[in-house]
Amino acid sequence: MDIRDIEIDLRRRLSKKRFEHTLGVVVTSVDLARKYGENLEYARLAALLHDSAKELPLLDMQNLVKNFNLDDDMLRNGALLHGVAGMELAKERYGVTNSYILEAIRVHTTGKVNMSTLDKIIFLADYIEPNRDFPGLDIIRLAAKESLNKGVLAGYDMTIRHLLDQGLSIYPLTILGRNDIIRSIKGG
Numbered sequence: 001m002d003i004r005d006i007e008i009d010l011r012r013r014l015s016k017k018r019f020e021h022t023l024g025v026v027v028t029s030v031d032l033a034r035k036y037g038e039n040l041e042y043a044r045l046a047a048l049l050h051d052s053a054k055e056l057p058l059l060d061m062q063n064l065v066k067n068f069n070l071d072d073d074m075l076r077n078g079a080l081l082h083g084v085a086g087m088e089l090a091k092e093r094y095g096v097t098n099s100y101i102l103e104a105i106r107v108h109t110t111g112k113v114n115m116s117t118l119d120k121i122i123f124l125a126d127y128i129e130p131n132r133d134f135p136g137l138d139i140i141r142l143a144a145k146e147s148l149n150k151g152v153l154a155g156y157d158m159t160i161r162h163l164l165d166q167g168l169s170i171y172p173l174t175i176l177g178r179n180d181i182i183r184s185i186k187g188g
């Protein structure tokens with residue numbers, strides 16, 4: 001499917017709010033790709049598809065990922081699972097084959113160690129796209145202007161702080177991803 005057809009399909013499949021968020025992530029990802037030297041078309045496509053599975057029932061997400069060996073924390077939580085499920089939907093429904101793009105869709109919900117530039121761009125754009133509004137957002141937007149890693153770190157911090165405040169569990173890979181970004185920032 002070409003990118004126009006994908007957009008038309010998503011407009012039909014997603015709620016208005018989710019579709020607007022998606023377009024915000026597209027614009028922001030392309031801006032970040034320009035600023036931080038990533039392929040603009042990769043950024044556009046990964047951003048467009050990043051939440052393609054987000055509004056599916058949990059059972060449908062679980063069906064999409066049945067060939068993966070995922071842990072229960074991931075399988076039971078749509079907020080995490082829609083990354084892997086979105087990657088599968090990008091392959092199956094939209095015919096995306098580029099593994100660099102697919103990976104950025106997969107990891108946008110958790111982060112990971114050794115994120116690529118594209119992984120970081122989608123992860124960060126998801127927080128700072130123009131439709132977003134939450135306390136502390138300015139800090140992430142400022143960090144994103146300073147460097148890609150600082151923006152990503154601010155995103156991790158926001159998520160982890162929120163989970164702590166809500167008394168929720170933190171997915172271990174998110175902690176490992178944050179540690180890794182701190183290492184990258186300190187290493188220069």
Ligand SMILES: [Fe+2]
Binds near residue numbers: 051054126
């Ligand atoms: Fe998402």
Ligand SMILES: [Fe+2]
Binds near residue numbers: 021025051126
């Ligand atoms: Fe999103």
